[in-house]
Amino acid sequence: MLRVKAGDVDRMGLLFERYHRRLFGFLYHMLGQAEASEDLVQTVFYRMLKYRHTYTAEGEFRTWMYHLARNVLADHVKKNRHSAHHTDVADWSEKIGGGVRADDILQREQEVATLHRALAHLSDDYREVLVLSRFQELKYEEIARVLNTTEGAVKVRVHRAMNELKTIYLRIEN
Amino acid sequence: MNCEHAKEQLIDYLNHELPAADRSAVAAHLEECTECRQELLALQRVWGMMSAMPVPEPSENVRPAFYAMLASYKEEIQAKPSSWATVWQWLQEVFTPQHALRLAYSLGLVGVGVAVGFWLNKQQLAQTPDNQQLVTLTKQVADMRQVMLLSLIDNPSATERLRAVSYTKELSNANPRVVEALLSTLNHDENVNVRLATLEALSQLAHEPAVRQGLVQSLAHQESPLVQSALADVMVQLQEKRSVKPLRRLLNDPALNEAVRGKIKESIQSLSNGQSVPTTSNKPYDETFHPTPADRNTNTAV
Known part of the structure; x- marks a missing residue:
C-alpha cells in the first residue's frame, strides 16, 4: 500500500486480488445483499485510491481497509435507511451442496438460514464484532484498532453479541 | 470459579x-x-x-469492474498534472458552446430588460406631447370663441351681440377678422350698450396697431355722447396723439353735446401735454353742464 501511496497505482491490483474476497465477505455479512456488497467493494477500493495519502504505515493495511469499509457501509445504510437489512436466503442455498446427501443438505440449509436470520436480527454493533472476529478472523486487538476502542471493550461486546445471537437462534429454531 | x-x-x-x-x-x-x-x-x-457458514464468492463482475475503475482513475490523475492545466480545463469548460449559448441568452435577456426600461421611460416622456396637445386644445377653444364671436356679432338681438363681444374678454390677441368685426360693430351697431361694450373689448386689444387706428378713425363715426365720451377717455388712456385731430373735428360739430364737448377739450389738453388724466370712463354720464371760463378759452383758441 505504501507503494500505491507513492504513486504506483498499479500496485492496487495486487491488494485487490489479495483482499477483495475478504472485504466482500465482511460487507455481505453486514448487509445480507450480494449485489450491493459488490458495489460497495468497488467503492471501498476507489476510496483507497482517492485517499491513499491518508494511509500511514503505522496501521496495518487490513485495519485501514475495514475503517474505510465501515465508513462506506455507514454511508450506504444512511442512503438506504428505508430498506432494512434483508437476507437473501436463496443466495445461501445456491452456494451449498455438492456430494452431500439430500437430507443433510436440507438440514444444513435450514440451520444456516436460521443463523442468518438470527444474525440479521442482531444490532449492527453486535453483528459487526461477530463478523470481524468469527468470519474475518481478526484478533480482538485488531478489532479494537478498527473500531477505535480497547481490547477489553471488544471482548465484552463479542461476549454479549454471542449470547444474544444464541438466544435469538434458539428462539427462531423452536 | x-x-x-x-x-x-x-x-x-x-x-x-x-x-x-x-x-x-x-x-x-x-x-x-x-x-x-x-x-x-x-x-x-x-x-x-x-464457521461452517459458507462465505459466498463475489461474482465475476467484481474483478473487471475494479480494473476498469483503476484504469479510469489513472487517466484521471494523469489528466491533471498541473494546476495550470486544471485552470485551463476549467476555462474551456466555461466556454464550451453550450455555456456560451447560455451566456448569450442571459445577456440577451438583460438587453431586452434594458430596452423595455428605455421604452417605458420614453412613454413617460411622451406625455409632454400631452401638454402640447393641451396647448393646442386651448388654442382651439380660443379659436372657437372667435368663431362664436363672429357668428353672434351679427345677431339681431342686442343681448346676443353683447355676449359675442364678451367673448373677447378672454382673448389675449384676436385675429384680424375679429378686430374688423369688432370695429365694424363699434361704428355701426345701433345699440349704444353694444357699442360701449365693444369699445371696452377693443381697448383691451389696443396693443395691436390695427385696433388703435380703428379706434381713432371711429371717433368720426360716433354720434352717441356716451360713446364719444368713452372713446375720448380711451384715447387719453392710450395717449394716442393721432386722435387729437378727429377730436378737434368733433368739437366743430355744432350738434355735439356740451358735456361731451367739455370732456373732449379736457382730453385734447391732456393728450397735448402728454399727461394722463384720471380716467372717467366709468363715471355715469352727467347731463348737467357747468361751463367754465377755461373751457371757453380753450374753445376760442381752437
Missing part, C-alpha cells in the same frame, strides 16, 4: 483466545457445572455453524 465468570470466558474458550491458565480453570469449572456445560454446547453449536 463461579458460573457467571465462567460464562464470560466461554466465547474466548471456544475462540482459543484464553491464556493457558484461564483455559484450564474454565475447563475445570465445566467438569463440575452442568448448566455451564449446556451453555457451552449451545454456544458451540452456533459458533461452529458460523
Whole structure:
C-alpha cells in the first residue's frame, strides 16, 4: 500500500486480488445483499485510491481497509435507511451442496438460514464484532484498532453479541 | 470459579483466545457445572455453524469492474498534472458552446430588460406631447370663441351681440377678422350698450396697431355722447396723439353735446401735454353742464 501511496497505482491490483474476497465477505455479512456488497467493494477500493495519502504505515493495511469499509457501509445504510437489512436466503442455498446427501443438505440449509436470520436480527454493533472476529478472523486487538476502542471493550461486546445471537437462534429454531 | 465468570470466558474458550491458565480453570469449572456445560454446547453449536457458514464468492463482475475503475482513475490523475492545466480545463469548460449559448441568452435577456426600461421611460416622456396637445386644445377653444364671436356679432338681438363681444374678454390677441368685426360693430351697431361694450373689448386689444387706428378713425363715426365720451377717455388712456385731430373735428360739430364737448377739450389738453388724466370712463354720464371760463378759452383758441 505504501507503494500505491507513492504513486504506483498499479500496485492496487495486487491488494485487490489479495483482499477483495475478504472485504466482500465482511460487507455481505453486514448487509445480507450480494449485489450491493459488490458495489460497495468497488467503492471501498476507489476510496483507497482517492485517499491513499491518508494511509500511514503505522496501521496495518487490513485495519485501514475495514475503517474505510465501515465508513462506506455507514454511508450506504444512511442512503438506504428505508430498506432494512434483508437476507437473501436463496443466495445461501445456491452456494451449498455438492456430494452431500439430500437430507443433510436440507438440514444444513435450514440451520444456516436460521443463523442468518438470527444474525440479521442482531444490532449492527453486535453483528459487526461477530463478523470481524468469527468470519474475518481478526484478533480482538485488531478489532479494537478498527473500531477505535480497547481490547477489553471488544471482548465484552463479542461476549454479549454471542449470547444474544444464541438466544435469538434458539428462539427462531423452536 | 463461579458460573457467571465462567460464562464470560466461554466465547474466548471456544475462540482459543484464553491464556493457558484461564483455559484450564474454565475447563475445570465445566467438569463440575452442568448448566455451564449446556451453555457451552449451545454456544458451540452456533459458533461452529458460523464457521461452517459458507462465505459466498463475489461474482465475476467484481474483478473487471475494479480494473476498469483503476484504469479510469489513472487517466484521471494523469489528466491533471498541473494546476495550470486544471485552470485551463476549467476555462474551456466555461466556454464550451453550450455555456456560451447560455451566456448569450442571459445577456440577451438583460438587453431586452434594458430596452423595455428605455421604452417605458420614453412613454413617460411622451406625455409632454400631452401638454402640447393641451396647448393646442386651448388654442382651439380660443379659436372657437372667435368663431362664436363672429357668428353672434351679427345677431339681431342686442343681448346676443353683447355676449359675442364678451367673448373677447378672454382673448389675449384676436385675429384680424375679429378686430374688423369688432370695429365694424363699434361704428355701426345701433345699440349704444353694444357699442360701449365693444369699445371696452377693443381697448383691451389696443396693443395691436390695427385696433388703435380703428379706434381713432371711429371717433368720426360716433354720434352717441356716451360713446364719444368713452372713446375720448380711451384715447387719453392710450395717449394716442393721432386722435387729437378727429377730436378737434368733433368739437366743430355744432350738434355735439356740451358735456361731451367739455370732456373732449379736457382730453385734447391732456393728450397735448402728454399727461394722463384720471380716467372717467366709468363715471355715469352727467347731463348737467357747468361751463367754465377755461373751457371757453380753450374753445376760442381752437
